[in-house]
Amino acid sequence: MTSPRSYLRLAGIAAVAVILGVIAYLPRKTDHSSLKDESKRQVAPDFALKDAHGNVVHLADYRGKVVLLDFWATWCGPCGEEIPWLTDFQRKYKDRGFEVLGISMDDDGWKEINPFVALKKINYRIVLGDDKTGDLYGGIEALPTTFVIDRNGRVASHFVGLAARKDFQNAIETLLETRAGPADLSARSDYSRRAD
Amino acid sequence: MPGLLILVPAATILVAQTSPTLTVAPVPTVKVRKGSVAAVTLRAVLPPGFHANSNKPSDEYLIPLTLKWTGGPLTVESVEYPKGSLEKYPFSPKPLSVVTGEFSISTKFKVPANAPNGAAAQNGTLRYQACNDHMCFAPKSVPISVTLEIE
Numbered sequence: 210m211t212s213p214r215s216y217l218r219l220a221g222i223a224a225v226a227v228i229l230g231v232i233a234y235l236p237r238k239t240d241h242s243s244l245k246d247e248s249k250r251q252v253a254p255d256f257a258l259k260d261a262h263g264n265v266v267h268l269a270d271y272r273g274k275v276v277l278l279d280f281w282a283t284w285c286g287p288c289g290e291e292i293p294w295l296t297d298f299q300r301k302y303k304d305r306g307f308e309v310l311g312i313s314m315d316d317d318g319w320k321e322i323n324p325f326v327a328l329k330k331i332n333y334r335i336v337l338g339d340d341k342t343g344d345l346y347g348g349i350e351a352l353p354t355t356f357v358i359d360r361n362g363r364v365a366s367h368f369v370g371l372a373a374r375k376d377f378q379n380a381i382e383t384l385l386e387t388r389a390g391p392a393d394l395s396a397r398s399d400y401s402r403r404a405d
Numbered sequence: 406m407p408g409l410l411i412l413v414p415a416a417t418i419l420v421a422q423t424s425p426t427l428t429v430a431p432v433p434t435v436k437v438r439k440g441s442v443a444a445v446t447l448r449a450v451l452p453p454g455f456h457a458n459s460n461k462p463s464d465e466y467l468i469p470l471t472l473k474w475t476g477g478p479l480t481v482e483s484v485e486y487p488k489g490s491l492e493k494y495p496f497s498p499k500p501l502s503v504v505t506g507e508f509s510i511s512t513k514f515k516v517p518a519n520a521p522n523g524a525a526a527q528n529g530t531l532r533y534q535a536c537n538d539h540m541c542f543a544p545k546s547v548p549i550s551v552t553l554e555i556e
Contacts, residue, residue, distance in 0.1 A: 290496040371539040
């Protein structure tokens with residue numbers, strides 16, 4: 210027979226679990242990942258997407274650079290909050306081998322994106338993505354979702370939701386200090402199944 | 406049992422990053438008379454912690470809450486959306502006009518004088534785009550079907 214003390218203990222544990230759950234559920238929660246250890250980084254899946262001029266952009270073209278890959282949309286408020294930061298980073302770090310690449314998930318395409326890019330004075334390249342592109346990266350359900358990719362084309366950091374500017378900046382600056390190593394194709398595993 | 410301490414928060418983090426579903430309560434059969442004006446009210450609910458833009462968002466790039474009636478014997482006269490409440494979020498310098506929790510959308514229909522007697526369906530789509538404090542989710546559409554009894 211279970212004693213009243215055991216019931217109390219169970220109730221206490223359950224209450225703590227519920228409280229922690231509620232805290233976790235609060236929508237302020239954002240997945241802020243710090244830089245992954247190099248040995249645990251996976252190759253960022255390549256893609257071929259068009260920019261506003263119809264040029265095909267491959268992520269692989271950026272190998273050797275640190276890339277901030279930003280999944281965003283014009284209708285996404287938190288994405289808009291990050292855009293001035295990304296514009297600053299593009300200006301500040303471009304000469305050190307850094308690029309921001311925005312993947313717009315707007316269903317209406319360039320007719321929505323182009324005026325927005327002009328309005329926000331976006332100075333980095335934007336390509337048009339879709340659900341297939343998102344699936345390559347484990348399925349992009351929430352925007353913004355941002356991947357910081359090292360000079361070897363591997364995902365070093367992953368942010369879901371509005372991040373802190375300093376978290377981006379720390380990741381970029383740390384990765385810019387690191388030289389590109391020899392390509393290790395053994396790491397080209399299926400990121401879409403293992404993205405965390 | 407201690408595993409619960411880890412599992413519950415972990416599961417809820419995943420939920421918080423998952424697109425919320427707006428639920429629309431089923432509408433009981435609406436009896437309408439030919440030649441009259443009939444009102445249909447939809448009651449919708451968004452999960453706690455999420456908001457959707459109102460029908461008149463604060464920014465032209467935000468996607469409004471929109472109800473479109475796409476098929477059925479009735480003619481739409483007007484759609485009355487919930488008045489958005491102005492809420493402040495960490496990602497926006499200005500308050501946004503949003504709907505949260507439970508809200509209603511009412512439609513006034515004209516019932517044509519020559520509408521056929523009997524049962525019919527009025528179909529539509531409710532489109533919304535939801536966010537929480539830190540992230541947004543792709544626009545979604547909820548199919549709506551209202552059963553009518555025309556007499």
